[in-house]
Amino acid sequence: MAIVPQNIGTGIDKGNAPLVTRSYLLAFALVASLFFMWAIANNFNDILIKQFQKALDLTRMQSGLVQTAFYFGYFTIALPAGWVMTKVGYKNGILIGLGLYALGALLFFPAANVQAFWFFLIALYVIAAGLAFLETAANPFVTVMGPKATAAQRLNLAQSFNGFGGFLAPFLGGALIFSGVEHSAQEISLMTPAALNAYRASEAQAVQITYLGLAAVVLALAALIHFTRFPEISEDGETALENTDRVRSIWSFSHLRWAVIAQFFYVGAQVGIWSYFINFAQDVVGVSEKSAAHYLGFSLIGFMIGRFAGTALMRFIDPARMLLIYALISAALCIVAILTNGWSAMIALGLTSFFMSIMFPTIFALGVEDLGAKTKLGSSLIIMAIIGGALFPPLVGFISDRAGTIQAGVTVPLVCFIIVAFFGFSMNRRHLAKAV
Incomplete structure (x- = not known):
């Protein structure tokens, strides 16, 4: 759900202006990949809700807490992320975000071993905290990687990677996480305690390899971004509010x-x-x-x-x-x-x-x-x-x-x-x- 600034470049003759400045082609590709990566994390949650119902014996209401933990992470970290980036810069903010994303994904491994839902919720919160950093930084970077006249086109192009990740996630998640083994309530009632525990442990651990792989991809992306030249983002234009705006409440x-x-x-x-x-x-x-x-x-x-x-x-x-x-x-x-x-x-x-x-x-x-x-x-x-x-x-x-x-x-x-x-x-x- 990336925010796309509206009307950037409106009224400017695009002419033959390039979409992306040549020296920033790699940087643009890496930032565009962030849109893809947070779509994967968002839409994997829809797979996890069903998986946790099986693995942890949750009701539908309880499994919905997956989204509660995730979006609460966005809600609580979005403003602090913006403040941190004013101190350390947008590129470092992206690296912090990717680090939190990878940490949250790695926490899935011990969470699956102990089969504790609260542990998974903490992991999801940490992932969402990382995504709050990424979303706060990605759009400003996209706008300065080429001429103002083509900024809106760049944003739309980057946003298309978000849509691509969104529809790909259910196919990937379904293939990598779902075992295809489903037992009815009657079948479960006939299982021995040992067999039932083995079944639930197997289903819980099905997320481990997927999220370890996700963490590896995120860390590799962080390494590439660390060694890639990025443009500086100027905060000029953030002047004092007009007197009338000072008086008028935002509400x-x-x-x-x-x-x-x-x-x-x-x-x-x-x-x-x-x-x-x-x-x-x-x-x-x-x-x-x-x-x-x-x-x-x-x-x-x-x-x-x-x-x-x-x-x-x-x-x-x-x-x-x-x-x-x-x-x-x-x-x-x-x-x-x-x-x-x-x-x-x-x-x-x-x-x-x-x-x-x-x-x-x-x-x-x-x-x-x-x-x-x-x-x-x-x-x-x-x-x-x-x-x-x-x-x-x-x-x-x-x-x-x-x-x-x-x-x-x-x-x-x-x-x-x-x-x-x-x-x-x-x-x-x-x-x-x-x-x-």
Whole structure:
């Protein structure tokens, strides 16, 4: 969920300006790979939720704490990461982030050995802390690795690696982590204690090699970045606020308040759907865990395609109106997923990924609209709203456990999309009023 600064390079004739300055080609490639790497970590969580249900005998509500630990890491470390980078620089900030990422991945090894869920949650928190550093630094670097006129193109190119990692993660995670061995509750009840312990230990240890490999890749990337020349990022332009901006509270901007609320509910909807998509596919269609992971991957391909399609459509449709339409369609798809059965329900839920694709950056862009000197503070508040990803997945799991059906849990993202639609509606009215 990388934040893409809006309208960089707008109004500047691009001419024959290069996309990336030649001396920074390697640096750009390495930074673009960061977008890929944090998408892998984010979307591996959807595999872990199902895996921990098997390995640690967790309820769906309990397994949702995977996302709680992860997004709480983002929430608590995002602002400190920005402060640290003002002291040590963005490149060193990236190295700190990669170090934390690798440390969290390495902690999976002892966590699997002791089969302690709390240990896994600590490891996930450490990984997310590292990603907070990476996301804070990546976009500024991308903007200065070439001419201003092509900055937006560079950001879109880097963002495409995030989408690629997002859809690849379920296929990789499903192949590397899922054993394909699934026992029914009746079969488990007939196992001897020794056999059951051996089964759960084997499933817990299935994550070890995958996360050790992930740590190795991250450390290799850190070494490459350490020895690569990066541009200096100037903080000029961060002048004192105008007197009027000093007096006016950031919360006096009603559209920013609603953007924070909308982002909170959007991230909750996205993480809630993806976290339990494998459970949903298995329950409503009856496929294996590996097949369910592949279907999640296909859904995330739609997310990637949706970003490209949405960017093109916004040339002709106001972003606020498009957000309203996409949120209403997503809500309708949730209703179909709740009320129907079989493939129609699973396809409906899978299609929400396409329509969610534009929501995060669009809510962000609309929220910081017309903030002037307070744009940076407004941006931080919207970023912190991703805490919704920590709070909503356990709620989806709780409702599913209580109702006895995973489809009941989809009511949570349904409500979230309705709130996002309201924000799109209010911003569309604001744009229409300004156009008069």
